[in-house]
Amino acid sequence: DADVTQTPRNRITKTGKRIMLECSQTKGHDRMYWYRQDPGLGLRLIYYSFDVKDINKGEISDGYSVSRQAQAKFSLSLESAIPNQTALYFCATEDTGVNYREQFFGPGTRLTVL
């Protein structure tokens, strides 16, 4: 059973459309992240949240917004999609402890903006 799920898994849309990517987790982690991955650029942080009332911008938040509806849900929105937002998007949770950190990633959403 997947602990971090993302919907949709694939989406093709047109320039100017509003898109929402959903992320749900059953791991009980407070910390959640949204990344995008582009060839040759690695994963880049869009937004992160440490609890329902805490939302923080990452390095590439322009053109995106997020909503943390509950501990288990963290959604990413593209208000007006543009072609350079075509990428593979990953949601992740983080487990932390004394001298321990691990991020758990969802399976990814492949978004194409035409």
Next chain:
Amino acid sequence: RKEVEQDPGPFNVPEGATVAFNCTYSNSASQSFFWYRQDCRKEPKLLMSVYSSGNEDGRFTAQLNRASQYISLLIRDSKLSDSATYLCVVNSPGTYKYIFGTGTRLKVLA
């Protein structure tokens, strides 16, 4: 200079070979270091955290060299199933954010 740099590869090695990757980081204040594995079109998964004293997990050994600001991953007795992209991840000092390298691609050949 990129904050985290990796040789993209690919490293093509025969089964049973030993292979090593390095990753350099620019911020000397970084405290946490990790190797993640990513299979083609799949999500990254934690392979190992990297500790100051170095650490080993089966065929995998990770080392940290703070003086030269790099971490390494050594894979012994390579298996076909080790074929993947290995991502170097470093924390951003003073934050809870992570910086990902672009990955090193490994192909283990039969």
